[in-house]
Amino acid sequence: MGFSLDISKFVNKCNINADLAVRRVVLDIGKNVIERTPVGDPSYWKSPPPPGYTGGHARANWQHSEGMLASKEFDVIDKTGEVSKGRIAATLPKQAAGKVHYISNSVPYIQRLEDGWSRQAPNGMVALTVREFQIFIRNALRELP
Numbered sequence: 001m002g003f004s005l006d007i008s009k010f011v012n013k014c015n016i017n018a019d020l021a022v023r024r025v026v027l028d029i030g031k032n033v034i035e036r037t038p039v040g041d042p043s044y045w046k047s048p049p050p051p052g053y054t055g056g057h058a059r060a061n062w063q064h065s066e067g068m069l070a071s072k073e074f075d076v077i078d079k080t081g082e083v084s085k086g087r088i089a090a091t092l093p094k095q096a097a098g099k100v101h102y103i104s105n106s107v108p109y110i111q112r113l114e115d116g117w118s119r120q121a122p123n124g125m126v127a128l129t130v131r132e133f134q135i136f137i138r139n140a141l142r143e144l145p
Contacts, residue, residue: 017144017145018097018098019094019095019096019097020140020144020145021097021137021140021141021144022096022097022099022101022140023092023094023096024136024139024140024143025133025136025137025140026064026088026092026096026101026103027085027088027089027092028136028139028140029103029129029133029136030062030064030084030085030088030103031081031085032125032128032129032132033062033103033125033126033129034059034062034081034084034085034088035081036121036124036125036128036129037058037059037062037081037105037113037121037125038055038058038059038113038118038119038120038121039055039056039058039059039079039120040053040054040055040056040057040058041055041120042055044118044119044120054077054079055077055079056077056078056079056080057076057077057078057107058105058107058109058110058113059078059079059080059081059084060074060076060077060078060083060084061073061074061076061084061105061106061107061110062081062084062087062088062103062104062105063084063087063088063091063103063104063105063106064087064088064091064092064101064102064103065091065101065102065104066091066093066099066100066101066102067099067100068102069102069104070102070104070106071104071106072106073106073107088103113125114126114127
């Protein structure tokens with residue numbers, strides 16, 4: 001009886017650890033993409049900004065979804081990225097392992113930003129973050145209980 005209880009505890013711990021690791025990796029990916037997303041700076045622009053312009057719309061539109069790509073565009077400004085980070089954390093399930101997770105952005109110009117349209121992110125945001133994926137996994141596994 002003791003052996004089966006030990007195996008049961010081990011399996012439970014592995015499931016919890018896998019969930020924690022996946023959550024950490026998704027959060028780290030989201031954080032990096034958000035922080036790399038440029039916030040409009042009219043001082044770089046050829047034309048003056050529209051009246052009342054405030055940058056941060058692209059940064060405000062990063063979101064997490066599970067199983068399918070999200071397509072909502074939020075009508076908010078988030079210069080710091082904290083709103084988007086909070087949104088991702090709030091939608092990430094506790095049982096995260098074994099599921100497909102998406103971090104996406106639906107603003108119409110996000111691909112142009114990824115392709116280097118902004119001087120603030122000439123190498124994009126997502127491509128750089130993808131290159132660091134193994135680092136995120138290593139860090140998440142290193143911090144497991």
